[in-house]
Amino acid sequence: MTTTGTHPTPSAPQQQRGGEADPATAASLFADPARARVLMALVDGRALPASVLADEAGVSAPAASAHLAKLRDGGLVTMEKSGRHRYYRLSGPQVATALEALTALSPPRPVRSLRAHTRAAALRRARSCYDHLAGDLGVQMTAALVTAExxxxxxxxxxxxxxxxxxxxxxxxxxxxxxxxRAEEVFTALGVDLAGTTRPSSPTRRPLLRFCLDWTEQRHHLAGRLGAALLTALLTRSWLTPGPRPRTLILTAEGHHHLPDILPLSPEELASTNT
Structure with a gap:
């Protein structure tokens, strides 16, 4: 989804200096179930309109607008306009990190429908974690990158x-x-411009290499600038494609065909990520 305009400056709570951090304020924003569902819908880093977020949260459009206003005032989301529409996204990867950590500490929601079961399974198989690959496929690929040196x-x-x-x-x-x-050889074969990615990403100075402990697999997956570049390359080559619901990703037939030629991944292992 393409949007126009520049990212707004951080809201007042983000810009304040001095004093101790107040985690209770941020925690209260996460604590409402509808707001939590809104934030989870944005964890893949995309900007989504309020109408889509209302559907994800299961609330009316006015209620969604009220929740989004609170999240924006609290510095957790930003808004940008495209024509007559307003699009919302997380204010940064630290919000996604907090959500993933809370998810690991949270009890699972009761599964009351086939749709809910299917979506939960899809998130475990392959999902975006802000702008990098997570889930079973994410940890498989990270392990394969280690094996491939x-x-x-x-x-x-x-x-x-x-x-x-x-x-x-x-x-x-x-x-x-x-x-x-073998980093240059392997990442180039995967479509990543490693030389360009390793240049400092000023002004954010985001680390080239970061790693997350995957909340469903309890193993490391690749994040940072290199993790984001890898996910972008896989999507650009159509080896991965976005799933029908936010955050879910699907390994395509092209991905099944090409990835085992580059990384030590068996077709059986890759098949498990789409079943």
Whole structure:
């Protein structure tokens, strides 16, 4: 979905300086079920109109507008206009990180329909985590990047298992990985301009390599600038395609065909991400 205009400046709560942080204020915004569903619909980094978010939250258009106003005032979402329409997106990846962490601590919702069961299963298989790949496919690909020596563990543990001090489902403050000896070869084959991606992303200075502990798989998946570039490349090549609901991703026939030629992924492993 394409929108126009520039991103608005952070709202007042984000710009304030001094004093202790007040987590209760942010927590109150996450605590409402409708607002939580709105935020979860935006976790893939896209900008969505209020009408779509009202449908995701299961509330009326006026109620959705009221919730969005609170989220915007609280600095969790931003709004941009395109023609007569207003589109909303998360204010940054830190909001997505908080949502993923809360998800790991939350009890599952009761599954009362085939639709709810199907969507939950799709999110576990492959989903976007703000702007990078997560779920079963995300951790499979990250593990395969390690096996292919595109990523190199630096702590002596040769895989992507959860380390003893890793937080439950959050971006890791420190991670045990570096680019491996075959990074350029492998990422180029996947469609990533590694040289361009490794240049500092001023003014955000977002790290090239970040990793999350995946909340459904409890293993690491690739995030940061490189994770975002990888997901963009897979979507551009149509090896992945957005699913029918927000955040869900589907591995296409082209992806099934080409990925095992580049990474040590078996067709059976990849098939499990679409069943």
């Amino acid at each position: 595109a990523l190199l563990p630096t702590d002596g543990i040769p895989d992507t298992r959860r380390r003893p001090r890793d937080p439950l489902s959050a971006q890791l403050r420190d991670h045990p990985y570096a680019l491996g000896p």
